[in-house]
Amino acid sequence: MDNFSPVWSAIELGWNFSQKKFPEIDSGYSVSRVSVEHRGAYEIMGETGQREAALDTRLRDSALSQLDYPAVGDWVIHTKNARHDRRVLITEILERDSIIIRRSPKQEPIPQIVATNVDILGIVTSADQPLDERRLERYLVTAFSSGVVPVLIVNKSDLKGTVQRANYVRTQYPELEVLETCGIHGSEGLGIQEITGDGLTVALTGSSGVGKSTLVNRLLGEDIVRTGEVRADGTGRHTTVRRQMFALDAGGVVIDTPGLRELQLWDGSGLNLVFPEISEFVDLCRFSDCSHNEEPGCAVLEALSSGLISESRISAYQDLSHDLKELRTQIEIYERSKRHRRDARP
Ligand SMILES: Nc1nc2c(ncn2[C@@H]2O[C@H](COP(=O)(O)OP(=O)(O)O)[C@@H](O)[C@H]2O)c(=O)[nH]1
Ligand SMILES: [Mg+2]
Ligand SMILES: [Zn+2]
Incomplete structure (x- = not known):
């Protein structure tokens, strides 16, 4: 059935051998890359061709968040499925570079x-x-x-x-x-x-x-x-x-990827790299939790009034910082309510 499916080597699929060793895996298992994810069904590409794949129950049961499921771009280890031979079973996601x-x-x-x-x-x-x-x-x-x-x-x-x-x-x-x-x-x-x-x-x-x-x-x-x-x-x-x-x-x-109507941040660790002209002053503010709105000794506002940074960039920076702070609060509340629901179970 798979005779007509093309096969791909890891390097053709983006594996960078000069930076990363290819894993050694047990016989009966292969490494492929996830090309499509759609509502819990996957398509993978690799040395065994293009295959449909499903999640091994052990992998599914151990998933704590969305991040623990395979996504497009993931390198995964898979094996034959005892029940349906058409779909292979993904048993492991290899560590992600990014x-x-x-x-x-x-x-x-x-x-x-x-x-x-x-x-x-x-x-x-x-x-x-x-x-x-x-x-x-x-x-x-x-x-x-x-x-x-x-x-x-x-x-x-x-x-x-x-x-x-x-x-x-x-x-x-x-x-x-x-x-x-x-x-x-x-x-x-x-x-x-x-x-x-x-x-x-x-x-x-x-x-x-x-x-x-x-x-x-x-x-x-x-x-x-x-x-x-x-x-x-x-x-x-x-x-x-x-x-x-x-x-x-x-x-x-x-x-x-489909067009994103809006891109809401999840991880803000790169914020200061995008606003270097602002982050350079952030550490100089008198208060370490300065919101750069009205606090005395705010180095960012000083830089603004001396024309070193632009108003629109500061307000963009503040909006994003605010969204990220808001997100952290929402996550805390969400996690707490999840814990409560779990604890309330008989
Ligand atoms: N004039 C022009 N039209 C383009 C160009 N590239 C794409 N299009 C047209 O833009 C429309 C949307 O393209 P599509 O690839 O579906 O956009 P996507 O939503 O970003 O994937 C189509 O009608 C394309 O023919 C280009 O370089 N010049
Ligand atoms: Mg498109
Ligand atoms: Zn400040």
Whole structure:
């Protein structure tokens, strides 16, 4: 049955052998990479081809949070399933090099994995849309918090409007790589090839309609992913509904994601890296828990009044800090109520 399924070596699927030893595993087991996760069902790719997979009960029973389940990008160990031979059983998730997490769009304060073992997060924007600086900050914090290198991809370079944006980004983030791409004209200009290759995993994220799936198709050399029309207001319909990883002929993998209406932070550890001009003053405030609103001896407010930092950046920084603080409180309350419910059980 699997005779026609292509097989992939680990390096083709993004394993970086120069940085990490491949695990030795028992006979009867294999290592593959999760390419799709959909409501508890998985698709994996690897040396045994493309397979459907389910979770081993032991793995499922030991999961304490969303983060303990396999996600797109995970390397997993699997074995034959005694009951259904079609689906293999995932018995273990290999340690992750990086994990991109956002706050779940559900009401509960729980995390949602966007992708794991990612090297580069491509933040895709469209040249004909104004750059949303506040959105970009959230994407950058998410990337830095997960240990992933962000790259700004300004797609639709055939349309007008790129120059101004590139200037803003170059001034604000001198170290951020900016690629201009075009998903529909000629193969030249598809600069995204520069960041893909053997041993590399690139995940594309960004609003709906900016051309993520089109870029994935261009990298694949054929139209495999459905792409969508853009509405008159410039926003896209959600044509891509699930995250999916694809192996590239030229080596490495790319992960396509559905457009995120909003990206809510889960991990804020990268915040100061995105606001270096502000964080440089934070430690100089008189009070260690200074909220930089009105406290005496606030070095951030002083820097603001002497024109060293901009008002909009400070308010963005404060909004994000506030969201993160709020999230911590919500998590505490949520965990406490979960414990209560557990303890109340007979
Ligand atoms: N003009 C232009 N249109 C593009 C380009 N890339 C994608 N599109 C169009 O933008 C629309 C949305 O593309 P899609 O890949 O579905 O966006 P996604 O939601 O980010 O995956 C489609 O109609 C594409 O044909 C580009 O470089 N230039
Ligand atoms: Mg898409
Ligand atoms: Zn302060």
